[in-house]
Amino acid sequence: MSNPEPLLAARDLTKAHGRTEALRGASVQLRSGEILAVTGASGSGKSTLLHCLAGIVRPDGGSVSYGGERVDRLPERRLSELRRTEFGVVFQFGQLIPELTALDNVALPLMLGGAGRKEARERAGEWLERFGARAQGELRPGELSGGQAQRASLARALVTGPRVVFADEPTGALDSLASEQVMSALAHTARATGTSVLLITHDAQVAAYADREVRLSDGAVAPVGVTA
Numbered sequence: 675m676s677n678p679e680p681l682l683a684a685r686d687l688t689k690a691h692g693r694t695e696a697l698r699g700a701s702v703q704l705r706s707g708e709i710l711a712v713t714g715a716s717g718s719g720k721s722t723l724l725h726c727l728a729g730i731v732r733p734d735g736g737s738v739s740y741g742g743e744r745v746d747r748l749p750e751r752r753l754s755e756l757r758r759t760e761f762g763v764v765f766q767f768g769q770l771i772p773e774l775t776a777l778d779n780v781a782l783p784l785m786l787g788g789a790g791r792k793e794a795r796e797r798a799g800e801w802l803e804r805f806g807a808r809a810q811g812e813l814r815p816g817e818l819s820g821g822q823a824q825r826a827s828l829a830r831a832l833v834t835g836p837r838v839v840f841a842d843e844p845t846g847a848l849d850s851l852a853s854e855q856v857m858s859a860l861a862h863t864a865r866a867t868g869t870s871v872l873l874i875t876h877d878a879q880v881a882a883y884a885d886r887e888v889r890l891s892d893g894a895v896a897p898v899g900v901t902a
């Protein structure tokens with residue numbers, strides 16, 4: 675039923691930050707259209723894994739493959755093109771640009787990709803609508819609630835039609851109602867568009883939106899349900 679070829683695969687990743695070995699042979703696969711939750715204790719290496727998979731950080735060892743390409747070996751120019759066209763990222767605190775309205779934040783990636791301002795703003799409005807934040811389009815990030823800001827961040831991450839969205843604790847700063855709204859919008863849109871999602875969370879209710887869960891423990895993946 676599911677495509678046997680993973681869209682994105684990390685094999686035996688190692689990565690140290692100074693003397694801290696954040697990843698010690700982590701392997702994980704993300705299939706096309708799949709929502710995968712990565713869980714694990716604080717400091718287990720979840721964010722480092724996401725950064726390696728998204729081409730934000732190069733691993734010290736192991737490989738990251740996306741389609742037929744070795745992400746870990748790509749030259750910087752191709753890597754930034756990949757991040758701009760194929761990947762979208764959302765962090766715990768949306769990191770919207772504070773000086774721009776929500777609408778212009780969502781329009782920005784389209785304009786960076788060459789779209790005109792009018793067309794970009796129109797499409798941005800449609801994406802804010804999908805995430806239930808159209809009414810807040812003319813507000814600046816400082817005027818949005820945490821949930822509204824995260825829904826605008828998701829619209830910004832998805833507006834360019836990426837194949838993979840990386841979400842690092844996207845609901846980590848939200849109460850449970852806002853968290854449910856953000857997750858249901860993300861899961862619904864990902865399924866409607868066939869977008870794959872790699873979702874870091876320590877919240878079981880959030881992980882329940884995923885098709886599958888893997889747990890990191892001391893920088894390696896432990897099968898869920900098995901304790902070391």
Ligand SMILES: Nc1ncnc2c1ncn2[C@@H]1O[C@H](COP(=O)(O)OP(=O)(O)OP(=O)(O)O)[C@@H](O)[C@H]1O
Nearest residue numbers: 691692694696714715716717718719720721722723
């Ligand atoms: N830039 C950095 N410099 C030094 N050490 C780092 C850096 N980034 C991460 N680390 C360390 O690497 C280890 C793994 O960190 P990472 O952020 O990947 O874990 P995490 O599972 O995402 O943690 P959390 O759930 O607390 O966000 C931790 O011990 C952390 O202190």
